[in-house]
Amino acid sequence: MLVTLKNVPAASLVGTIFVVNKVGKEVNKMKAQDIMTTPVITIDEGATVAEAIDLMLRNKIRRLIVELTHAEDAFGMVTVRDVVYKIAAKGLDPKQIKVREIMTKPLISINPRLDVKFAAEVLAKANIAAAPVIGEHRLMGIIAIWDIMKALVE
């Protein structure tokens, strides 16, 4: 593999597998913040699922971050999967259900400075498709397995 080791401290090599894409860009040196999607589209937990669906379709995205309700609150997420599994499969009316009833909260989050390789491991081990990127108590973006795969093959 096309890896330049001279600038890498020896300690960081332990147990590290280098992933290099076709143009020789070292994906393992990329950070979550380099490939995350930004800005993040958010929704209020009191909005209806119908409003969430509309926001997803209009922005061509598969998940929305649910806003904090107070300063110490945790972020939530509502996804296409939540809508299909919890609303469509039960024949419920999305206009009658609130986002807070189907969202996931709290979330596994990723630090913006985390190596993409580790972000990939976090997502794969947790079996989730995306996580919010949170640094300095601020929502900075979303990183999805899609972003990581794209970074690897392009």
Added chain:
Amino acid sequence: MPKVKDVMKKPVLTISGEAPVHEAAKKIAETNIRGIVVEKRTEEDVYGMIVIRDIMKIIAKGIDLKKIKVHEVMMKPVVTIGPDMELEYVARMLVNLSIARLPVIGDKGELLGIVSMMDILREATK
């Protein structure tokens, strides 16, 4: 209630089981279609499927996508459905199987399309 045939995507993106996973990943990245049907090897064979989650597991293990083949990571046989099922049942089937998409197969075993959560989402507010 709309049926599978009203919302399914066609034609379906397919790939050979012998292709490297890297090729599947490239096809997915280029087309924005997150699940690729793996072609039959013979007339009697069944379809397989490779999805972005399968590829992610390989990436997380640090394995070179060019050195591993689609048939090593795909799901096969894959659960399929007919074109006349109502979408509410499709949604329940996705829940029961914990998956996001299903290939649609005709009477003669031919591949007609693929139906995904996103297709169901589009119908959810209509």
